[in-house]
Amino acid sequence: MQTQRMVTSPSPADAPALEARGLRKRYGRRRSAAIESLDLTIDRRGLTALVGPNGAGKSTLIKTWVGLERPSAGSVAVQGIDPWQDRSAAVQRIGYVPQSPALYRGLTVADHLELAAGLRPRFDRPHAEQRLAELGLPLRVRVGELSGGQQAQVGLALALGTRAPVLLLDEPLASLDPLARREFLHVLRDSVLAEGSTALLSSHVVTDIEQACDRLIVLGNGRKLLDESLEDALAQHAVGKDGAVEPGAGRTFVASFPDAGRERVALWRVDPDVERAAGLRRPTLEEVVVGYLAVSRARAALPAESAVAA
Ligand SMILES: Nc1ncnc2c1ncn2[C@@H]1O[C@H](COP(=O)(O)OP(=O)(O)O)[C@@H](O)[C@H]1O
Ligand SMILES: [Mg+2]
Structure with a gap:
């Protein structure tokens, strides 16, 4: 060492x-x-x-x-x-x-x-x-x-x-x-x-x-x-009902996770200069955090080698 x-x-x-x-x-x-x-x-x-x-x-x-x-x-x-x-x-x-x-x-x-x-x-x-x-x-x-x-x-x-x-x-x-x-x-x-x-x-x-x-x-x-200013973390993400929109111009899927009720929410990384798609809204900071934690949970569940490659 x-x-x-x-x-x-x-x-x-x-x-x-x-x-x-x-x-x-x-x-x-x-x-x-x-x-x-x-x-x-x-x-x-x-x-x-x-x-x-x-x-x-x-x-x-x-x-x-x-x-x-x-x-x-x-x-x-x-x-x-x-x-x-x-x-x-x-x-x-x-x-x-x-x-x-x-x-x-x-x-x-x-x-x-x-x-x-x-x-x-x-x-x-x-x-x-x-x-x-x-x-x-x-x-x-x-x-x-x-x-x-x-x-x-x-x-x-x-x-x-x-x-x-x-x-x-x-x-x-x-x-x-x-x-x-x-x-x-x-x-x-x-x-x-x-x-x-x-x-x-x-x-x-x-x-x-x-x-x-x-x-x-x-x-x-x-x-x-995630490592961002609070401002960027909010401006560069959006959330919507899981499955409500497809990946497209100016947005990349991050993860989906349960909301406070019975539905699932999807977190998207978005280009703040591209108009937000119908069905997506500005996230709360908690939604951004939970979305990234869901990514890490999914990675941890993979076999070690694919987790490293991810
Ligand atoms: N002194 C220690 N000996 C063995 N394992 C430890 C020790 N301290 C922390 N860990 C382990 O390291 C991981 C990270 O712990 P920790 O840094 O305390 O996390 P957090 O502060 O985010 O709750 C955990 O899996 C914990 O069990
Ligand atoms: Mg601690």
């Missing part, structure tokens, strides 16, 4: 925030890899959503950037730095909120700020405290006494206090109610815009994050299924 040196620009400031090149990660002797031949570049500031069902490989991918998982093949980089070559330099550039909360229930919020400041010399404690004050979160309360939503906000405040240019948030919304989700996304979005940072937010549902994100990456079975 070798980690190649990433060929990127020498200055971290010019390098993309996050990169993966030919990334493969297989745990132990498992038959299938958690991540398979993944190429990804996130060089824009703003919020990118990483969406995929449970087991898609979202946490594995995020953990390779934090240097917690070692690639089986290929490489990753954070602002041009390979975390396996220089973990501390990579981690200095990252604010990370892991999927399982990394908080100590018996310690107060203020204790956590103290700990964070001890671990990161550049930790901006007033910045983190201000976020918490804006949400009316008391500093002297033990974390175990806070609601799930408040604990998530503490995790986010700790990540934002790092003032890191790259934020990796692994399913931070999973345990939150709808109001707490919105509050969390508001704080995150405001901060990303104000700081000009790059945030990657994973989720297993797209509806949670579609208002907050500008780019969407869909992962299924460890492979990248």
Whole structure:
């Protein structure tokens, strides 16, 4: 197993925030890899959503950037730095909120700020405290006494206090109610815009994050299924009743899947400059995501060789 040196620009400031090149990660002797031949570049500031069902490989991918998982093949980089070559330099550039909360229930919020400041010399404690004050979160309360939503906000405040240019948030919304989700996304979005940072937010549902994100990456079975701006993802697809239209000029069939009722819907990739055929309409973002997941499900069901060829 070798980690190649990433060929990127020498200055971290010019390098993309996050990169993966030919990334493969297989745990132990498992038959299938958690991540398979993944190429990804996130060089824009703003919020990118990483969406995929449970087991898609979202946490594995995020953990390779934090240097917690070692690639089986290929490489990753954070602002041009390979975390396996220089973990501390990579981690200095990252604010990370892991999927399982990394908080100590018996310690107060203020204790956590103290700990964070001890671990990161550049930790901006007033910045983190201000976020918490804006949400009316008391500093002297033990974390175990806070609601799930408040604990998530503490995790986010700790990540934002790092003032890191790259934020990796692994399913931070999973345990939150709808109001707490919105509050969390508001704080995150405001901060990303104000700081000009790059945030990657994973989720297993797209509806949670579609208002907050500008780019969407869909992962299924460890492979990248879609990587587009939200705008393009909506403009370049259409949906209609399955079988309602045939493939034709300006449209290619992607997949069909069950709708919320008893019918099947077909997702089409369309040329936005060609007039949309009768029977097709603009999709919701969820329909685009589900359509691509249906493609990956169909591929996974094929024998290994044809799946590779597909
Ligand atoms: N530490 C581990 N050891 C073995 N297999 C793992 C480990 N972590 C994750 N996996 C497997 O890798 C795949 C991807 O998991 P994960 O990255 O956690 O997906 P997600 O975060 O999208 O739910 C799954 O099949 C999961 O069972
Ligand atoms: Mg996960």
